[in-house]
Amino acid sequence: MNKSIEVRELGNKDFKETWAYQERLFKDILDTKIKNRRExxxxxxxxxxxxVExxxxxxxGKSGDLSNLLLSEEQLKEKEATFYKINRGGDITYHGPGQIVGYPILDLDNFFTDIHKYLRFLEEMVILxxxxxxxxxxxxxxxxxxxxxxxxxxxxxVCAMGVRASRWVTMHGFALNVNADLxxxxxxxxxxIKGKAVTSLNVELGLEKVNIDEVKEKLLKHFKTLFEAELILQQTEIQKE
Known part of the structure; x- marks a missing residue:
């Protein structure tokens, strides 16, 4: 089992471009698993x-209700926002500046084959x-x-989650509000979910801004412990096909 995980810092990237990048990594892992099984x-x-930000x-998400988006196409343009229907679980969410978005693309055969446990570990990482x-x-x-x-x-x-999994390979992940425009x-x-609010770490701490890099370091520390993984940190530019 390979418990080594490449941590790739993508910086500020367009959602659609990053989604395509996720899909390529996801497919490469699936292709390897299929080759292993067949040959x-x-x-x-x-x-x-x-x-990524x-x-x-x-x-x-694929089971979401479009009526939970309260903007027209024109209003989306006015707010300089985009909208995508995607292939993760969950309903609608927002991503934007000041938010830490994390996409673990893991072969859970290297760790444990339990999606419920996987989601609880991601939650625990944020809670800790x-x-x-x-x-x-x-x-x-x-x-x-x-x-x-x-x-x-x-x-x-304070943190939304939604994942996709196939043959125990995961994609998509979590979005933690750190300095988000609520x-x-x-x-x-x-x-x-009606009747419940959303918050951000800086709001809870009464600060204008929280050091995002510091939060990432803490997230990785707890992720490494929970998944008993070895982490390899990289700065990465998305290579287009």
Whole structure:
């Protein structure tokens, strides 16, 4: 089993371009697994963890409801935002500047074959990271992601999650609000959940800005421990086909 994971820092990248890049990495891993099964090739499968920040974009999961997007095409243009229907689980969410988006593209055969456990580990990574800032975060039963004050009238989501998996290979991932412009969430019903707010780490800490690189370091530290992985850090430019 290959427990080595290449951590690739992509910087600020267009969502569609990054989605295509994910798909290429995802397909390469699947192709290796198929070759191993058909030919008993014994080839090692790769694992990746992509960090990226997107320009303003709304994405709708395959089971999502389009009515949860509260903007017309014209209004999207006015807000300099784009919209995509994509192939992850979950409903609608927003990505934008000041948000840490993480896409683990893993062959879970290298770790454990349990999607429920995988999602709980991603949540735990965020919960442990927020604890380092003195913030008590939790899960909300039946609602994937990470929340604050979940059993109160002031419940608010700080991290959204949605993944796709095939043959135990994962893609898509999580979006943690660090210095996010929360006004963009007013244009959707986030994750299709009515009556619960969205927050950002800087808001919770009463700061104008939180050091994003520091948050990434903490996320990776907990990810490495939870997945018992070896991490290899890289700065990467997306190579177009």
């Amino acid at each position: 008993d090739a014994g080839l090692e499968t790769s694992n990746y963890f992509l960090f 997107h320009p303003h974009v709304y994405t709708l 990271t927020l604890a380092e800032y003195g913030i008590i975060a939790t899960r909300s039963e039946g609602e994937t992601g990470v929340w604050l004050d979940v059993d109160t009238p002031f419940a608010r989501k 006004g963009y969430f007013d244009n959707i019903i986030p994750c299709g």
